[in-house]
Every structure is written in structure tokens, then in C-alpha cells.
Amino acid sequence: MSRAPLLHASPDQIAAAARRVMARCDELARVTATSGRIERVYLSPEHARVNRLAAEWMRELGMRTWQDAAGNQVGRLEPAGSSRIDQRAGGHRGPALLLGSHLDTVLDAGRYDGIVGVLMALEIVRLLRMPDAASERWTSGLPFAIEIVAFSDEEGTRFGKALLGSSAVAGTWEPAWWDLTDADGTTLHRAFLEFGLDPGRIGEAARRPDEIVAYLEAHIEQGPELDRAAEPLAVVSSIASARRFQLVVEGEARHAGGTPYDMRRDALLGASEAALAVERICAAEHHIIGTVGRFEAFPGAVNVIPGEVRFSLDLRGEFDGERDRVWGSLSQELDAIMGRRGLRWRSREVHAAPAVFCAPLLQDVLRAGITQTLPSRREEPPVIFSRAGHDGMALGAIADVGMLFLRNPDGVSHHPDEAVSAGDVAHGIRALAESVLHLAAEPAR
Structure with missing residues (x-):
């Protein structure tokens, strides 16, 4: 040329x-x-x-x-x-x-x-x-x-x-x-x-x-x-490439003062650990970026253990296969986190682009x-x-x-x-x- x-x-x-x-x-x-x-x-x-x-x-x-x-x-x-x-x-x-x-x-x-x-x-x-x-x-x-x-x-x-x-x-x-x-x-x-x-x-x-x-x-x-x-x-x-998810962590809302730690199923702590896992897993990968940009706890009262948390995940990668493999790793990690804490989680994909x-x-x-x-x-x-x-x-x-x-x-x-x-x-x-x-x-x- x-x-x-x-x-x-x-x-x-x-x-x-x-x-x-x-x-x-x-x-x-x-x-x-x-x-x-x-x-x-x-x-x-x-x-x-x-x-x-x-x-x-x-x-x-x-x-x-x-x-x-x-x-x-x-x-x-x-x-x-x-x-x-x-x-x-x-x-x-x-x-x-x-x-x-x-x-x-x-x-x-x-x-x-x-x-x-x-x-x-x-x-x-x-x-x-x-x-x-x-x-x-x-x-x-x-x-x-x-x-x-x-x-x-x-x-x-x-x-x-x-x-x-x-x-x-x-x-x-x-x-x-x-x-x-x-x-x-x-x-x-x-x-x-x-x-x-x-x-x-x-x-x-x-x-x-x-x-x-x-x-x-x-x-x-x-x-x-x-x-x-x-x-x-x-x-x-x-x-x-990009994939975006809406995730929900479900626990149990109970009194903040009256519920001992061994009985708590705190959805906020589980979701927070999940957000940290996104950073840890994605940071270890080449050209994979994960971001939790929205985070909401319910019922949202100062004296109530959060029973549900909804948060977003934006996952991007240079190659589709690497991005999807990381999502698989994140899913396994969320299974482990929620299992330890007695919580449930689910996800809904809201956007995907190769x-x-x-x-x-x-x-x-x-x-x-x-x-x-x-x-x-x-x-x-x-x-x-x-x-x-x-x-x-x-x-x-x-x-x-x-x-x-x-x-x-x-x-x-x-x-x-x-x-x-x-x-x-x-x-x-x-x-x-x-x-x-x-x-x-x-x-x-």
C-alpha cells in the first residue's frame, strides 16, 4: 500500500x-x-x-x-x-x-x-x-x-x-x-x-x-x-466481546441485634464476597475485565440483616472463548461461596455481544x-x-x-x-x- x-x-x-x-x-x-x-x-x-x-x-x-x-x-x-x-x-x-x-x-x-x-x-x-x-x-x-x-x-x-x-x-x-x-x-x-x-x-x-x-x-x-x-x-x-448479567443472592432477613452469627444468612456478605471474587479471578486473566457496577440490598433497613442483594456484572474479553471460560469459573466460585454461607444465587443474562x-x-x-x-x-x-x-x-x-x-x-x-x-x-x-x-x-x- x-x-x-x-x-x-x-x-x-x-x-x-x-x-x-x-x-x-x-x-x-x-x-x-x-x-x-x-x-x-x-x-x-x-x-x-x-x-x-x-x-x-x-x-x-x-x-x-x-x-x-x-x-x-x-x-x-x-x-x-x-x-x-x-x-x-x-x-x-x-x-x-x-x-x-x-x-x-x-x-x-x-x-x-x-x-x-x-x-x-x-x-x-x-x-x-x-x-x-x-x-x-x-x-x-x-x-x-x-x-x-x-x-x-x-x-x-x-x-x-x-x-x-x-x-x-x-x-x-x-x-x-x-x-x-x-x-x-x-x-x-x-x-x-x-x-x-x-x-x-x-x-x-x-x-x-x-x-x-x-x-x-x-x-x-x-x-x-x-x-x-x-x-x-x-x-x-x-x-x-461482552456479556452482562443481573445476579440475585438470596438469604434471610432477620433482626440485626437478635440473630447470632451462626444463624445468619446474610445476602450482602455473600454478594460482597462474590464481587471480590470477580476482581480476583478477572485480574488474574489476560485481557478479561469484570465489573460490578450496581449493588442493591433489601429490605435496606439499618437494623435488618439483608435478605436479598441484586447486583450487575459486566464481563469483557478480547476473545469470546476466554470470556466464557471465565464466566464458568466465576459461576463455580459463586456456587462455593453461597454454599458455605447457606445462600442461593441466580443470574439472568441481559446482553451478549461477540x-x-x-x-x-x-x-x-x-x-x-x-x-x-x-x-x-x-x-x-x-x-x-x-x-x-x-x-x-x-x-x-x-x-x-x-x-x-x-x-x-x-x-x-x-x-x-x-x-x-x-x-x-x-x-x-x-x-x-x-x-x-x-x-x-x-x-x-
């Missing part, structure tokens, strides 16, 4: 693009359901507002825009020399390279997770169309269309099911999801109607594999590897993009696997997936202290634009 630089853009133009991304991240951060913190969940008024903003920015670049049947915001620009264009919402001719990420957030979120990837994609379009940004065609002669997709529900914050927007695009929507409810008891089906979407048309969001050249996403690393290595960018090799491996060609073009962006490097760019989930996990069902990571100082994410520098965003914009051009120069597949 050629390593010659293909992007004709000055450092000042790249710096201006990065400043625009940072300013728009700030602008989107002000679209929130809760004053003083960032909160944007699926099918909310805030979701509608950021979609309108994204559509406005897409149209500024000459893109045709629509909101699809799942609430994802999409913009499309046809390739050079394209003939008749289907102007219907969602209409398209010929395959497109998809760029994007998500605009929804967790509760009390940072302002860059997902968002920076959508905004960088907009700047890629701007750079590749120079100098005639008002034209309705590419000036760089790309052989495929470009679509930017701002996915609507990567986090799963409202209904507890992640990747809803991208799953709809991948054609893997499950009818059982319509019965999911939020904290107020509103079903997903009802929320669709209230948002102005038709649940009966959800299939229209699905895309066919022959409509997609590939999917490329830029994202902050949600961990510290790049920061520790003093590296601004990395190629992603794969996205971790590992998604990034396509070798896309890793190559991203590597070429980073090399052209950072020409003084003496070594190949770093390659790391993503321990966090992304929309590419769903898109992998219908398209090759590639990801570019940007350095995240101290690795903080899903938190207001989440950060990325304008300088690293500038590097990421150039690297991703170079990657698109290297992909366009590849022989037709």
Missing part, C-alpha cells in the same frame, strides 16, 4: 477543523436534560435537538440528510461523476463509506465519547471537498459515496439495551425489544411513537452489505494505554493514515484492542469495520473529566482523512 500523502490541506486548515470540533463538542454539551451535567438519552427531546444540529452541519457541507426509522441522523454525499440521485429520505445509489459514531450519552457524561467521532467525520467531508465546499460533488474524486451516521443509542442508558440505533442499521433489531421499559415504565414502543417514529417501519433503517464499502469510526480511547505510551493515535485491532475484529485492510489504511500524519515516527503506529463497546460491534454484521483511537488523558471516560486535546483531534482528522483516501486508492474489491 502506498504511503505517499494524499490529503492536500495545510496545517492551518487542519487546526481550524480541530478547533471547530472542540467548539461543537462544547455546543452539544449544552444540550442536556439535567442542568449542570450532560445527559442525552434515546428518543428524548435532547436526542431530537442534537439530530437537528447535526443535520444542519451536514447540510452546510452539501450533504443530503435524513433521520432514519430508528432515529439515527444520516448525511450523504454522492461520489464524483454520479448520475441520477434518489432524493427520497434514505434513498441512495451505489455503495457508501460510512463514517460516524454516536451522540447519546451516559448519565453525568463527558463531552467527547462518541461525539468527537461524529464531528471529526464532518471535518473529513469538509477537507476532502476543498476548495469548492459549495459543490454537490467531491473534488477529491472518491469512487464511492460518503455517509455520516450519528447513531442514536450506543450507550443503552434509557432502556438498558445498548447499540439500538446501530442494530437497526445492521438489520438485527429484535421484536422483543419493543417491550423494554425505562425508569418511568415507558416502553420502547411507546417512546418511538412519542418521538414521532413508526415502530412498524423499523426495518427501513436496515442496510444491505452491498450498500456499504466499510465503516470507519474515530473515538477517544476509553482507557490509559495511549496516554501511558505518550502516543496520540492508535489503530484498533478488535472490539471486546468480539468484532477490525478488517485487515482497514487496519492497513488507518496505519497509513497515521504514518502520513506523524512522519517522524520510527516505529509502526500502536495497535490496541478496545475494551469498550462501540457501534462497530453491530455494524460488523454487515460491513468491514475499522477504528482509530485518540489519546485520552489518564483514560477517564463516562465522566465529566473525560478529555482529548485539540492537537490530538487535529492529528486524528488528518489521519482519518488520509485513511479514506488510501482506501479510495485501493483496487475495487
Whole structure:
């Protein structure tokens, strides 16, 4: 693969693009359901507002825009020399390279997770169309269309099911999801109607594999590897497999003062020992991460021994087999813990996603993009696997997936202290634009 630089853009133009991304991240951060913190969940008024903003920015670049049947915001620009264009919402001719990420957030979120990837994609379009940004065609002669997709529900914050927007695009929507409810008891089906979407048309969001050249996403690393290595960018090799469980430990609620220790069946102590076992077993494994993120004791009175505890388990791994083997070990350990304490436990799996491996060609073009962006490097760019989930996990069902990571100082994410520098965003914009051009120069597949 050629390593010659293909992007004709000055450092000042790249710096201006990065400043625009940072300013728009700030602008989107002000679209929130809760004053003083960032909160944007699926099918909310805030979701509608950021979609309108994204559509406005897409149209500024000459893109045709629509909101699809799942609430994802999409913009499309046809390739050079394209003939008749289907102007219907969602209409398209010929395959497109998809760029994007998500605009929804967790509760009390940072302002860059997902968002920076959508905004960088907009700047890629701007750079590749120079100098005639008002034209309705590419000036760089790309052989495929470009679509930017701002996915609507990567986090799963409202209904507890992640990747809803991208799953709809991948054609893997499950009818059982319509019965999911939020904290107020509103079903997903009802929320669709209230948002102005038709649940009966959800299939229209699905895309066919022959409509997609590939999917490329830029994202902050949600961990510290790049920061520790003093590296601004990395190629992603794969996205971790994941399984999530809701676990219940049952004991016996009795008087805190009147029940001697030899008669206690304390569900909280058993669940606490189980949580420590998750840390001990997973920490001993390579690339397996287990997290207990939610922990509730019942009846919850200060003078009552807890008779029931409910807690969550998020289990991730680079490979599905290793992840499943660790779950087997954890299950055996929980059997032993509860047996010693006279307790019972049960689990319900609420989410499962296989590992998604990034396509070798896309890793190559991203590597070429980073090399052209950072020409003084003496070594190949770093390659790391993503321990966090992304929309590419769903898109992998219908398209090759590639990801570019940007350095995240101290690795903080899903938190207001989440950060990325304008300088690293500038590097990421150039690297991703170079990657698109290297992909366009590849022989037709």
C-alpha cells in the first residue's frame, strides 16, 4: 500500500477543523436534560435537538440528510461523476463509506465519547471537498459515496439495551425489544411513537452489505494505554466481546441485634464476597475485565440483616472463548461461596455481544493514515484492542469495520473529566482523512 500523502490541506486548515470540533463538542454539551451535567438519552427531546444540529452541519457541507426509522441522523454525499440521485429520505445509489459514531450519552457524561467521532467525520467531508465546499460533488474524486451516521443509542442508558440505533442499521433489531421499559415504565414502543417514529417501519433503517464499502469510526480511547505510551493515535485491532448479567443472592432477613452469627444468612456478605471474587479471578486473566457496577440490598433497613442483594456484572474479553471460560469459573466460585454461607444465587443474562475484529485492510489504511500524519515516527503506529463497546460491534454484521483511537488523558471516560486535546483531534482528522483516501486508492474489491 502506498504511503505517499494524499490529503492536500495545510496545517492551518487542519487546526481550524480541530478547533471547530472542540467548539461543537462544547455546543452539544449544552444540550442536556439535567442542568449542570450532560445527559442525552434515546428518543428524548435532547436526542431530537442534537439530530437537528447535526443535520444542519451536514447540510452546510452539501450533504443530503435524513433521520432514519430508528432515529439515527444520516448525511450523504454522492461520489464524483454520479448520475441520477434518489432524493427520497434514505434513498441512495451505489455503495457508501460510512463514517460516524454516536451522540447519546451516559448519565453525568463527558463531552467527547462518541461525539468527537461524529464531528471529526464532518471535518473529513469538509477537507476532502476543498476548495469548492459549495459543490454537490467531491473534488477529491472518491469512487464511492460518503455517509455520516450519528447513531442514536450506543450507550443503552434509557432502556438498558445498548447499540439500538446501530442494530437497526445492521438489520438485527429484535421484536422483543419493543417491550423494554425505562425508569418511568415507558416502553420502547411507546417512546418511538412519542418521538414521532413508526415502530412498524423499523426495518427501513436496515442496510444491505452491498450498500456499504466499510465503516470507519474515530473515538477517544476509553482507557490509559495511549496516554501511558505518550502516543496520540492508535489503530484498533478488535472490539471486546461482552456479556452482562443481573445476579440475585438470596438469604434471610432477620433482626440485626437478635440473630447470632451462626444463624445468619446474610445476602450482602455473600454478594460482597462474590464481587471480590470477580476482581480476583478477572485480574488474574489476560485481557478479561469484570465489573460490578450496581449493588442493591433489601429490605435496606439499618437494623435488618439483608435478605436479598441484586447486583450487575459486566464481563469483557478480547476473545469470546476466554470470556466464557471465565464466566464458568466465576459461576463455580459463586456456587462455593453461597454454599458455605447457606445462600442461593441466580443470574439472568441481559446482553451478549461477540468480539468484532477490525478488517485487515482497514487496519492497513488507518496505519497509513497515521504514518502520513506523524512522519517522524520510527516505529509502526500502536495497535490496541478496545475494551469498550462501540457501534462497530453491530455494524460488523454487515460491513468491514475499522477504528482509530485518540489519546485520552489518564483514560477517564463516562465522566465529566473525560478529555482529548485539540492537537490530538487535529492529528486524528488528518489521519482519518488520509485513511479514506488510501482506501479510495485501493483496487475495487
